Amino acid sequence: MKVILLERVEGRGSLGDVVTVKDGFARNYLLPRQKALRANSANMKVFEAQRAEIEARNLKAKEQAGKSGEKLDGTAYILIRQAGESGQLYGSVSGRDVADVINAEGGKVERxxxxxxKPIKTLGMHEVKVRLHAEVTVTITLNIARSADEAERQARGENIIASQFEEERLAAEEAAQDMLEGGAGQQEGDYGDH
Structure with a gap:
C-alpha cells in the first residue's frame, strides 16, 4: 500500500515522502496513529494544502520532546525485583515497567x-533507550537490584553477584578453618567408665 508519511518513520522515510509499505503495517500502525495517509489523489491535495501546518506541528512536537529529553537523558532509576542467586530475575522487566518507574519520578513517557x-531478565545496570519523538531519542539507566542496599552498591560499580559468591566462599573457608582447628565437632573431656 502506498502512503504519504506525516512524520519521520524509522527505516521508511521522512515527512511528505510517498512510500510503499505492507498493508498490515499501514492499516494497523501508520493510519490509526495518524502517522500517514493513503496515497490517493484526494489525500495528496489535502496534504499539499496543509503541508506547512503539518510541518510546523511536527517541529513543535520535536521541540517539546527535545526539552523533556534534556531532563530525562542520562537519568538513573532503581527497580527492586526478586531474583535468584545467579542474578536471574523471577520474571522480567518490560517496557511498561520502565515507563511506570519514569512516570513515578515525574517524567512523561508512554510504554x-x-x-x-528484548526484556531485561538479570540484575545489574542496564541502559535503555527512550524514543520521545521520531527524531529525539534519550538513554536512561536502570539499576535493577534485590534491595536498596544492593542498588546503592551496584551504582558504585560493584558486581553484587560476583561479590556475593566471594562472600560465600570466604565464609565457607572460615568454617573449614574452624573445623580444622577443632572449633566444631570435637569435644575434649573424659569419656572414661563411670
Whole structure:
C-alpha cells in the first residue's frame, strides 16, 4: 500500500515522502496513529494544502520532546525485583515497567516510547533507550537490584553477584578453618567408665 508519511518513520522515510509499505503495517500502525495517509489523489491535495501546518506541528512536537529529553537523558532509576542467586530475575522487566518507574519520578513517557530489543531478565545496570519523538531519542539507566542496599552498591560499580559468591566462599573457608582447628565437632573431656 502506498502512503504519504506525516512524520519521520524509522527505516521508511521522512515527512511528505510517498512510500510503499505492507498493508498490515499501514492499516494497523501508520493510519490509526495518524502517522500517514493513503496515497490517493484526494489525500495528496489535502496534504499539499496543509503541508506547512503539518510541518510546523511536527517541529513543535520535536521541540517539546527535545526539552523533556534534556531532563530525562542520562537519568538513573532503581527497580527492586526478586531474583535468584545467579542474578536471574523471577520474571522480567518490560517496557511498561520502565515507563511506570519514569512516570513515578515525574517524567512523561508512554510504554510505546521505551525501546527494548528484548526484556531485561538479570540484575545489574542496564541502559535503555527512550524514543520521545521520531527524531529525539534519550538513554536512561536502570539499576535493577534485590534491595536498596544492593542498588546503592551496584551504582558504585560493584558486581553484587560476583561479590556475593566471594562472600560465600570466604565464609565457607572460615568454617573449614574452624573445623580444622577443632572449633566444631570435637569435644575434649573424659569419656572414661563411670
Amino acid at each position: 510505546s516510547m521505551v525501546v527494548l530489543d
